[in-house]
Structures are given as structure tokens and as C-alpha cells.
Amino acid sequence: QSALTQPPSASGSPGQSVTISCTGTSSDVGGYNYVSWYQHHPGKAPKLMIYEVTKRPSGVPDRFSGSKSGNTASLTVSGLQAEDEADYYCASYAGTNNVIFGGGTKLTVL
Amino acid sequence: EVQLVESGGDLVQPGRSLRLSCAASGFTFDDYAMHWVRQAPGKGLEWVSGISWSSGSIGYADSVKGRFTISRDNAKNSLYLQMNSLRAEDSALYYCAKDRAAAASCMDVWGKGTTVTVSS
Numbered sequence: 079q080s081a082l083t084q085p086p087s088a089s090g091s092p093g094q095s096v097t098i099s100c101t102g103t104s105s106d107v108g109g110y111n112y113v114s115w116y117q118h119h120p121g122k123a124p125k126l127m128i129y130e131v132t133k134r135p136s137g138v139p140d141r142f143s144g145s146k147s148g149n150t151a152s153l154t155v156s157g158l159q160a161e162d163e164a165d166y167y168c169a170s171y172a173g174t175n176n177v178i179f180g181g182g183t184k185l186t187v188l
Numbered sequence: 189e190v191q192l193v194e195s196g197g198d199l200v201q202p203g204r205s206l207r208l209s210c211a212a213s214g215f216t217f218d219d220y221a222m223h224w225v226r227q228a229p230g231k232g233l234e235w236v237s238g239i240s241w242s243s244g245s246i247g248y249a250d251s252v253k254g255r256f257t258i259s260r261d262n263a264k265n266s267l268y269l270q271m272n273s274l275r276a277e278d279s280a281l282y283y284c285a286k287d288r289a290a291a292a293s294c295m296d297v298w299g300k301g302t303t304v305t306v307s308s
Contacts, residue, residue: 081232081234112294124225126296175247175291179233179235
């Protein structure tokens, strides 16, 4: 069970778009359409932003979108806003009721 | 309002045990899988364990397998994590999280967490 691979940091200016990648294996990201993304502001509970690769929970702005190709999933944040600055984690179902998280990406809005 | 409230975190010596609890409200508890996720100081999120709605399917991270036991009491709308043989590296903020489905898929509601510190 190795953590999914995410870049440690990403950044963009307000209004720009940024994409965060999440690389796993055929046993997790590539094997299931159960990739999810979480936004985590320090001191707060994590928030589900994307589930089942591309779906957005009610209340999440459509500026957030997800995709997957092979063993790599991606989160794109369009029209960056100051409040998007946070840590972002991907997660994937990995079989037999197991879940694996990525190492996290700190998104900075310049 | 959907709510998860964790309790049971404490300062404990290495090798000792601790039991965490999570009280759920505002949704039909036995319709959903549940999880424990932790975050050690300065580190990222780590999935610890998950349990399906019926307790028929359970999973553990390799780092806790054989030491931690997850369970649920659907009659009491409660989730538990029994932690034995605790190590310094188990020190973390432990979150209880609700799944969107009856079996593991993703976590759509999170509690505020309870802190476990393992130190002599």
C-alpha cells in the first residue's frame, strides 16, 4: 500500500487554471472509477470536492473538475480564487474495502 | 444536520491501548460504510480503516493491520476504533468519516477529529 503520487505543491494566479495530478497503479486508480478529491484547510475537516473521478457533490463550484487517464487522475481548478488555497488530496478505492490517499498537494493562489 | 462527533483521544504510553468512538446523527447510519482517517502532525491524510454498512467487509491500512480493530453498532449509530500496541507513529488527529455508499467509495462527511498522542 504505497501512497498515490501527487506533486507537493502547485500554484496559480487568481483567474487562472491549475491541474493537480494523482498517479497510482492498475490496482487502485487505474482499476476502479472510485477516485475522489478532498480540499483541506488547516484546522478544518476535509471536504469532498470530486467523487467517482468526475462527479461533483452538491454545493461544490463547477470550477472544480476531475478526470482520469490510465493510472493517473487529475483535478483541475479553473478561475482560481483566493479561497481555493488549501491542501488537496486524492484518494482511490484499492479493492477489498481498502482506500489509499495521495501525499497531498499544497495549492497556493499567488 | 448530518454530524459526526469523535471522542476517546488521549495521551497514552507506547504499547498501551485506546478506543475511539464516533457518534453519528442526521442520517440513516446503517445505510453507509464508515471510515477512520488520520493525520499525523505535519503529514498528509492517511486512511486507517473502513467498514461496510453491515460490517461484512472490513479493511485496514498495512500500518495498523493486526493492531487496530474497527467496529460499528448500528443500533447506537456509533463507529469504533480499538487501537492496541500503540506506537509513537500512531500519534495523529483521527477523523471519523461517512462514505457516500454502503461499501467503500469516498468520504462525504467528516467529523472534526480527536487527537491521539502516544508518548512516554
